[in-house]
Amino acid sequence: xxxxxxxxxxxxxxGRSRDAxxxxxxxxxxxxxxxxxxxxxxxELFFRxxxxxxxxxxxxxxxxxxxxxxxxxxxxxGQEWARLSRGLEQRVKALNMFLKDIYxxxxxxxxxxxxPELVYLNxxxxxxxxxxxxxxxxxxxVAGIDIVxxxxxxxxxxxxxxxxxxxxxxMLENREVMxxxxxxxxxxxxxRPIENYVDELLGTxxxxxxxxxxxxxxxxxxxxxxxxxxxxxxxxxxxxxxxxLVEGRDLFVRDEMVYMRTTEGPKRVDVIYSRIDDDFLDPLxxxxxxxxxxxxxxxxxxxxxxxxxxxxxxxxxxxKAMYSYVPDIVRFYMGEEPILKNVPTWRCRERESLSxxxxxxxxxxxxxxxGSGGYGMLVGPHATAEACEHFKxxxxxxxxxxxxxxxxxxxxxxxxxxxxxxxxxxxxRPFVLTGRDGVRLVPGGLTRVALTEGSLVVNSSQGGxxxxxxxxxx
Amino acid sequence: xxxxxxxxxxxLSRYVERAENTARILDVAYRMASMPISYNGVETNEWESALxxxxxxxxxxxxxxxxxxxxxxxxxxxxEANPSSIQNCFDTARQNARSVRSALTSEMWEAINxxxxxxxxYKARSIKVEDLPRFLNLxxxxxxxxxxxxxxxxxxxxxxxxxxxxxxIERADNTARVLDVKYHVLLPQDAAVGGGIDYYQWxxxxxSVSALVSYQWVYHQxxxxxxxxxxxxxxxxxxxxxxxxxxFLSRHLDDISQRYxxxxxxxxxxxxxxxxxxNRSIEDIFQDGLHEFLxxxxxxxNRLGQAISTQYLG
Numbered sequence: 001x002x003x004x005x006x007x008x009x010x011x012x013x014x015g016r017s018r019d020a021x022x023x024x025x026x027x028x029x030x031x032x033x034x035x036x037x038x039x040x041x042x043x044e045l046f047f048r049x050x051x052x053x054x055x056x057x058x059x060x061x062x063x064x065x066x067x068x069x070x071x072x073x074x075x076x077x078g079q080e081w082a083r084l085s086r087g088l089e090q091r092v093k094a095l096n097m098f099l100k101d102i103y104x105x106x107x108x109x110x111x112x113x114x115x116p117e118l119v120y121l122n123x124x125x126x127x128x129x130x131x132x133x134x135x136x137x138x139x140x141x142v143a144g145i146d147i148v149x150x151x152x153x154x155x156x157x158x159x160x161x162x163x164x165x166x167x168x169x170x171m172l173e174n175r176e177v178m179x180x181x182x183x184x185x186x187x188x189x190x191x192r193p194i195e196n197y198v199d200e201l202l203g204t205x206x207x208x209x210x211x212x213x214x215x216x217x218x219x220x221x222x223x224x225x226x227x228x229x230x231x232x233x234x235x236x237x238x239x240x241x242x243x244x245l246v247e248g249r250d251l252f253v254r255d256e257m258v259y260m261r262t263t264e265g266p267k268r269v270d271v272i273y274s275r276i277d278d279d280f281l282d283p284l285x286x287x288x289x290x291x292x293x294x295x296x297x298x299x300x301x302x303x304x305x306x307x308x309x310x311x312x313x314x315x316x317x318x319x320k321a322m323y324s325y326v327p328d329i330v331r332f333y334m335g336e337e338p339i340l341k342n343v344p345t346w347r348c349r350e351r352e353s354l355s356x357x358x359x360x361x362x363x364x365x366x367x368x369x370x371g372s373g374g375y376g377m378l379v380g381p382h383a384t385a386e387a388c389e390h391f392k393x394x395x396x397x398x399x400x401x402x403x404x405x406x407x408x409x410x411x412x413x414x415x416x417x418x419x420x421x422x423x424x425x426x427x428x429r430p431f432v433l434t435g436r437d438g439v440r441l442v443p444g445g446l447t448r449v450a451l452t453e454g455s456l457v458v459n460s461s462q463g464g465x466x467x468x469x470x471x472x473x474x
Numbered sequence: 475x476x477x478x479x480x481x482x483x484x485x486l487s488r489y490v491e492r493a494e495n496t497a498r499i500l501d502v503a504y505r506m507a508s509m510p511i512s513y514n515g516v517e518t519n520e521w522e523s524a525l526x527x528x529x530x531x532x533x534x535x536x537x538x539x540x541x542x543x544x545x546x547x548x549x550x551x552x553x554e555a556n557p558s559s560i561q562n563c564f565d566t567a568r569q570n571a572r573s574v575r576s577a578l579t580s581e582m583w584e585a586i587n588x589x590x591x592x593x594x595x596y597k598a599r600s601i602k603v604e605d606l607p608r609f610l611n612l613x614x615x616x617x618x619x620x621x622x623x624x625x626x627x628x629x630x631x632x633x634x635x636x637x638x639x640x641x642x643i644e645r646a647d648n649t650a651r652v653l654d655v656k657y658h659v660l661l662p663q664d665a666a667v668g669g670g671i672d673y674y675q676w677x678x679x680x681x682s683v684s685a686l687v688s689y690q691w692v693y694h695q696x697x698x699x700x701x702x703x704x705x706x707x708x709x710x711x712x713x714x715x716x717x718x719x720x721x722f723l724s725r726h727l728d729d730i731s732q733r734y735x736x737x738x739x740x741x742x743x744x745x746x747x748x749x750x751x752x753n754r755s756i757e758d759i760f761q762d763g764l765h766e767f768l769x770x771x772x773x774x775x776n777r778l779g780q781a782i783s784t785q786y787l788g
Binding site for chain 1: 475476477478479480569572573575576632636730734786787788
């Protein structure tokens with residue numbers, strides 16, 4: 001992790017083109033500059049026409065924004081993907097075993113690996129899940145693991161998203177656009193397909209159906225509604241899977257069974273792919289003011305009459321304080337060394353770490369334990385002295401709420417700008433599906449890119465963009 | 475399908491159809507108002523009757539005073555106080571469309587979305603009476619495009635049938651109201667004395683349901699009031715007639731009951747009304763009173779809408 005020249009995924013450390021990018025680079029050299037500009041405009045038109053927008057949907061155009069799309073693909077070699085996918089599978093398996101243990105026998109707490117207060121005082125810990133034995137034994141059916149790299153050796157996990165990870169629709173649409181706009185380039189190499197993601201997702205969801213459900217269980221996707229920022233993705237996935245896109249008011253519970261209101265009368269629901277925060281699932285159990293959820297849903301869930309994916313309470317395993325224990329969690333359950341590395345993390349709840357963090361703020365990235373979307377964080381090297389002082393006071397007032405990490409020399413990947421190709425920092429969110437029948441991964445993920453030169457923040461809510469991600473076959 | 479999705483599709487189609495009907499009503503008022511008084515009779519206020527046809531006279535009175543052209547145009551085309559104003563219709567239609575995106579084809583979504591974007595460029599108070607035809611044309615084209623894309627791109631399943639039900643309930647309501655507001659000019663005694671003046675009133679009725687040319691093709695003769703009524707009430711080949719609307723309503727309700735394997739009040743009501751429209755002659759209807767007939771029909775049509783809601787959309 002020592003400071004060094006930034007690793008570019010096309011040009012390496014030394015400007016010599018890396019193998020996976022060779023065909024792309026040759027093609028870029030021979031392509032006339034106007035061609036790229038023209039294709040970029042076409043791509044934007046496509047996204048706008050199809051209405052792939054995010055953020056607030058309302059009555060004015062300004063509220064519907066496009067996530068900027070960059071036309072230069074990000075490429076991983078077959079070997080790189082093989083290593084990465086083994087690591088992802090190992091990590092997600094361990095996290096599922098961890099959740100099963102936490103809500104069950106709690107062996108890991110007794111073994112002293114994870115401090116109990118990190119579990120019990122965690123706002124995402126759900127006592128309602130305690131002692132509940134899930135039919136499938138799976139807690140996290142859909143995980144989005146954020147990956148970064150600093151050289152061509154290692155992959156680092158930046159964050160585990162185990163609640164309602166989003167972005168997979170962009171992964172799929174980005175590929176769709178690239179196939180349409182660059183057929184000649186796509187045809188020059190063997191790119192592993194990802195379009196089967198939706199089938200794999202449906203298969204995963206069906207595999208966790210309750211034992212009492214019919215041979216072909218009824219799956220629905222539960223959305224907070226059309227004002228939600230990820231609504232486009234919800235309707236996209238429901239449409240592609242051919243399942244109903246329901247809101248809380250479309251469902252009701254009778255005799256601990258879940259039904260949806262249809263034009264043919266009530267219809268039994270077996271599996272809910274929930275894109276609603278736990279907090280809002282059931283006003284009888286969680287937030288009583290929630291109008292998004294379904295009264296009685298948790299009772300039906302506890303009775304084993306419906307499956308909810310992801311299970312309530314998975315957030316206990318994905319906050320940033322628990323993150324630093326994940327390598328130990330992997331060792332504990334899998335009995336092997338983690339394949340994916342963690343970014344070194346100082347837990348401000350520990351006295352020595354705290355004093356190190358406040359003394360070295362300028363070199364660190366400080367994050368709120370439960371924050372997400374790039375909010376509530378301090379990027380030391382890019383912050384003013386005043387902002388650092390301000391943040392320091394916040395940390396000292398509530399150290400348990402913060403962790404700190406070194407600022408990584410995140411890898412870059414070229415994007416197409418008005419002045420030609422220019423390197424920008426990227427991350428990668430592969431989606432890991434876990435069903436009763438095992439782990440499924442489609443090769444690739446969503447590459448997010450910080451569009452501003454030098455910026456490390458890739459979140460779409462903070463002006464980040466996306467790219468297509470190609471995994472070449474070996 | 476989900477009741478909420480069916481409900482959204484049903485109302486989406488109703489609101490698009492309503493916007494188009496309101497546009498036609500305004501179009502006729504504009505034409506009639508621009509005629510010399512001696513041609514359209516001394517006492518008629520065409521803007522006033524536009525208001526009555528489109529509904530919402532009470533709401534209008536609460537906000538505006540006189541039925542001046544500017545006031546009526548604003549109220550029917552733009553007003554937020556009028557839930558059925560053209561702009562409110564498209565707002566509501568788009569909201570419904572967004573909530574059932576996955577049940578719509580992309581062509582239908584684009585039709586609604588681009589119409590909504592186009593219409594937002596027109597603002598209340600900034601439109602002049604002479605800009606009206608262009609605005610109204612935009613509305614009619616939007617509705618045609620929506621309807622055409624539904625017809626050509628939707629799977630023939632319950633989603634399609636519910637969207638059609640909304641359209642025909644709304645259309646039947648509109649045709650009946652257009653006739654009822656003008657029924658007095660269709661009565662025989664008026665015809666006897668009316669002569670040239672009423673000709674334009676009859677033509678206006680036909681024009682407001684875009685049937686002026688069809689009339690000539692069906693009857694091959696000059697405008698006769700009872701034939702105008704015949705065309706708009708009983709002739710199934712006329713796509714906006716009450717009989718045609720009920721032929722479709724009853725067919726699509728049967729499609730639904732066949733698919734679902736059960737039928738109910740909505741099917742029985744639609745069939746009964748359709749039968750009454752096919753077994754009558756226009757002479758019978760005039761004999762019993764055109765106004766009474768139309769009032770009964772409007773109430774029946776409204777009851778069918780409620781029956782569909784309770785049976786499927788609740």
